[in-house]
Amino acid sequence: MTGVSAHLPVCPDNPPLRGLIDACVMCGLCLPHCPTYRLAGNEAESPRGRIALAAGLIDGAIEADSAALSHLDHCLGCLSCQTVCPSQVRYDDILVATRARLDALRPPSRLRRALRDPRLLTRAARLAAWTQASRWLPKLATLFPARSPWRRLAQVEPAVPDPLRLRALPATPKRSRVALLRGCVASVYDRDTLQAARYLLEALGHEVVETSSECCGALARHAGDVAGAARAADETRTTLETSGAEVVLTCASGCHGDLRDQVRPQGLRVADALAFLVEDARWPTLRFRALEKCAALHLPCTQVNVVGDVGKIRDALARIPALSITDLPQQPRCCGAAGTYFIENPGIADALRDEKLAQTAALEPDLLLTTNIGCRIHLGNGLRESKSPLEVTHPLALLARHLDNASP
Numbered sequence: 515m516t517g518v519s520a521h522l523p524v525c526p527d528n529p530p531l532r533g534l535i536d537a538c539v540m541c542g543l544c545l546p547h548c549p550t551y552r553l554a555g556n557e558a559e560s561p562r563g564r565i566a567l568a569a570g571l572i573d574g575a576i577e578a579d580s581a582a583l584s585h586l587d588h589c590l591g592c593l594s595c596q597t598v599c600p601s602q603v604r605y606d607d608i609l610v611a612t613r614a615r616l617d618a619l620r621p622p623s624r625l626r627r628a629l630r631d632p633r634l635l636t637r638a639a640r641l642a643a644w645t646q647a648s649r650w651l652p653k654l655a656t657l658f659p660a661r662s663p664w665r666r667l668a669q670v671e672p673a674v675p676d677p678l679r680l681r682a683l684p685a686t687p688k689r690s691r692v693a694l695l696r697g698c699v700a701s702v703y704d705r706d707t708l709q710a711a712r713y714l715l716e717a718l719g720h721e722v723v724e725t726s727s728e729c730c731g732a733l734a735r736h737a738g739d740v741a742g743a744a745r746a747a748d749e750t751r752t753t754l755e756t757s758g759a760e761v762v763l764t765c766a767s768g769c770h771g772d773l774r775d776q777v778r779p780q781g782l783r784v785a786d787a788l789a790f791l792v793e794d795a796r797w798p799t800l801r802f803r804a805l806e807k808c809a810a811l812h813l814p815c816t817q818v819n820v821v822g823d824v825g826k827i828r829d830a831l832a833r834i835p836a837l838s839i840t841d842l843p844q845q846p847r848c849c850g851a852a853g854t855y856f857i858e859n860p861g862i863a864d865a866l867r868d869e870k871l872a873q874t875a876a877l878e879p880d881l882l883l884t885t886n887i888g889c890r891i892h893l894g895n896g897l898r899e900s901k902s903p904l905e906v907t908h909p910l911a912l913l914a915r916h917l918d919n920a921s922p
């Protein structure tokens with residue numbers, strides 16, 4: 515983190531932020547649900563502590579020095595606190611508004627600027643995929659100093675999934691047009707998931723349009739770059755509103771909330787792809803081949819706290835005969851991925867991930883399922899580092915692989 519020591523400038527919209535902050539009655543009921551508080555046992559690493567910190571910063575009572583700001587940087591944005599808050603405090607808005615103010619005070623490093631730029635991220639991911647960087651980047655990483663974030667970035671280069679080998683679908687008359695959000699990083703590292711979603715949707719007779727615009731703006735917004743997030747949202751909104759679709763589907767739970775609440779395309783419903791499939795009247799007509807395996811299900815924070823529809827994931831997977839599904843224990847809720855958090859805060863991110871992977875190992879599953887690309891990358895890298903053969907995949911990919919209504 516860049517060292518700073520200053521007071522936040524007074525902003526014209528401090529009163530609304532002050533109103534959001536004042537909704538917190540400091541009851542502390544959110545504390546046991548906060549992953550960073552669980553790890554540190556320190557009030558400053560809790561939601562209540564961070565809200566108090568935000569209040570002190572905007573009032574000028576607390577100086578914005580590196581020590582104070584690190585507690586805000588450490589927040590995963592998992593929103594477990596917001597979900598359990600009886601006073602309905604809008605913690606997400608407080609966090610983003612406070613980080614946006616800090617952004618003006620603390621120019622982001624080159625790495626931070628890159629991590630919040632969806633175009634740059636997408637291009638880098640495509641280049642890494644094309645050059646099969648996961649084979650040589652970890653060796654290159656050793657050239658950077660041990661604590662350098664660039665070293666971390668090179669070390670966590672995820673493997674690009676192979677395309678799924680799927681049987682041809684029988685011709686079906688098209689009955690509706692749906693848009694599928696590709697996302698930025700997900701368009702490369704979750705391409706098998708997108709392929710699976712398209713396949714299952716086409717099996718139900720939907721025409722699928724994949725968006726050319728990449729991003730919902732979530733990475734930029736959560737970093738406090740509200741202008742960058744708004745630009746990404748504007749581009750995506752325009753693309754979606756001219757797509758001719760009635761609904762836009764997300765495969766990554768991390769993209770869903772920002773697409774729904776910030777992009778807000780006019781005339782299009784935003785839905786989770788799995789929930790949309792399960793709600794389709796023709797869904798029961800699909801048949802799936804049996805799979806005698808045990809899958810551990812990791813539910814991302816964004817799936818639980820933002821998207822919902824958790825029951826529909828289980829309903830969908832229950833269609834695969836003989837497949838046994840076990841949820842990972844809820845605590846710690848977060849695996850530590852949290853967008854680009856796992857690159858910027860590897861200490862906390864890896865501690866949370868290691869706990870999650872230990873819980874996974876205790877279940878002795880044959881595969882690990884998750885509905886968010888960030889979790890898939892972070893957990894997958896942890897498994898790779900520990901030389902575990904366990905595969906992390908999206909439930910959509912598993913369903914597509916086992917669809918039986920197709921030509922052999």
Ligand code: SF4
Binds near residue numbers: 539545
């Ligand atoms: S955020 Fe909500 S649960 Fe947490 S201390 Fe404030 S009022 Fe209580």
Ligand code: SF4
Binds near residue numbers: 588
């Ligand atoms: S968003 Fe998550 S990490 Fe941040 S304060 Fe709330 S519970 Fe803790």
